[in-house]
Amino acid sequence: MRIDQMLANRGEPAFSFEFFPPKTAEGERNLLAAVMALRELEPAFVSVTKTGASTQADTIDLVRRIRAEYGIEAAAHFTCAGATREELRESLEQLRDSGLENVVALRGDPPRGEHAFAATAGGFAHASELIELIGSEYEFCAVAACYPDTHPEAADAESDLAHLCAKVTAGAHVLITNLFFSNAAFFAFERRARAAGITVPIVPGIMPITRTDQVKRFTAMGGITIPDELVEALDARGEDGEAVADLGVSYATLQCAELLAAGVPGIHFYTLNRSPATRAILSALRLMRPWETSRQ
Numbered sequence: 001m002r003i004d005q006m007l008a009n010r011g012e013p014a015f016s017f018e019f020f021p022p023k024t025a026e027g028e029r030n031l032l033a034a035v036m037a038l039r040e041l042e043p044a045f046v047s048v049t050k051t052g053a054s055t056q057a058d059t060i061d062l063v064r065r066i067r068a069e070y071g072i073e074a075a076a077h078f079t080c081a082g083a084t085r086e087e088l089r090e091s092l093e094q095l096r097d098s099g100l101e102n103v104v105a106l107r108g109d110p111p112r113g114e115h116a117f118a119a120t121a122g123g124f125a126h127a128s129e130l131i132e133l134i135g136s137e138y139e140f141c142a143v144a145a146c147y148p149d150t151h152p153e154a155a156d157a158e159s160d161l162a163h164l165c166a167k168v169t170a171g172a173h174v175l176i177t178n179l180f181f182s183n184a185a186f187f188a189f190e191r192r193a194r195a196a197g198i199t200v201p202i203v204p205g206i207m208p209i210t211r212t213d214q215v216k217r218f219t220a221m222g223g224i225t226i227p228d229e230l231v232e233a234l235d236a237r238g239e240d241g242e243a244v245a246d247l248g249v250s251y252a253t254l255q256c257a258e259l260l261a262a263g264v265p266g267i268h269f270y271t272l273n274r275s276p277a278t279r280a281i282l283s284a285l286r287l288m289r290p291w292e293t294s295r296q
Contacts, residue, residue: 001073002141003172006044007201013291014203015282016043019066019273021048021058028181030273035070037275038059041282044266045073047104047143047176055081064098072102073293075143079108080130084122091210092138099215100123104143105130105172117153119281122183139149144163144172146202148189150178152223161196168198175200176268179207179218181251204259207270209234209248211241245277253281257290 006014016037022028035046044068050059056078063074066104076095078088095103107127110117116286119125127144134142137169154160166176175198190202209215212234219226230251236242256267267285269278284288 002173003045003073003075003143004201007174007203008072010044010266013264015041015285016044016203016266016268017046017271017278018205019046019048019062019086019269021050021062022093022273026274027194033068034273034275035072035281036196038271039072041069041279041286043072045102045267047075047077047102047250049077050079050108057088060091060094063095063100064183067195069097070254073102075102075104075141077099077104077106078130078134079129080119080124081108081117082120082123084120084289085124085133086122088123089137092134092140095140095238096140097212101140101262102143103134103140104140105134105143106145125177126163126166128163128170130168131167131172141173142171143174144168145178146175146189146193147178148182148223149224151178151180152221157192161192164193165196165198168200173200174203176203177205178224179205179270181219181230183255184224186259187262201265203266203268204251204264205254205268205270206256206281207272208252208281210245210272210274210277212237212244215248241285249277249280250279253284256281258290260285260291261293263291273295286291 019031022031048059048062050056059076061074064073066074105127124130131142131144134140146164150157150160186204233247271278
């Protein structure tokens with residue numbers, strides 16, 4: 001089923017998970033164990049990224065496998081990086097012929113060590129161009145990314161919002177945010193997006209913190225703000241990995257509860273191919289049912 005249809009037809013919020021293609025046999029075992037564990041939580045869908053270390057074929061193969069072997073609707077990430085228009089068409093046709101209906105359309109990151117994205121000859125420079133191709137030639141639900149903390153390459157929040165409007169105009173049906181740790185930043189972004197005329201669903205993307213060094217690296221690379229009180233709480237736990245992970249689960253649970261009470265259509269969890277933190281958070285949310293607060 002298309003993700004936009006899921007969001008429109010579900011009586012409760014849609015919870016979804018993101019994975020990436022593993023690079024080793026051990027990584028594959030970890031991933032499949034996570035998929036098996038998270039399947040019990042009945043996700044609306046999962047998405048599979050295309051990383052710098054993986055190919056488009058890796059993403060498509062994993063999406064096919066998750067759908068066929070685990071019965072979970074899956075969306076493949078497509079990026080403009082390193083691909084021509086014809087190569088993207090070939091991959092999209094493979095996806096279509098497999099019976100899959102959802103594509104997460106992204107520009108992609110610059111190669112490691114480089115600061116500027118350069119379009120492949122015969123390819124696209126912007127996600128909006130890929131989304132336009134998808135909408136003009138295929139029946140996929142096109143999912144696009146958005147950035148509550150503003151994309152790190154954008155000149156300012158206004159220009160970032162203009163790029164987002166271009167994606168929606170090109171045919172994006174659903175938006176999923178980059179990870180963020182300030183709900184105030186999300187709500188401010190959502191208000192600006194709606195004021196700019198964006199009406200498609202905006203799904204918050206949440207990454208449970210499991211390691212302090214890892215989250216600081218991710219946020220520094222992506223220009224993501226971590227609230228000072230959260231930084232202080234992480235630093236106070238030092239090298240105590242279990243304490244950091246416990247804090248990460250607690251913080252993400254509270255973050256999701258506030259978002260769901262405010263009426264967001266779902267939560268997309270960045271799992272990093274692991275299940276324990278996400279299982280704990282979603283299990284607690286299903287018990288709390290904070291989305292029912294928004295209906296009272």
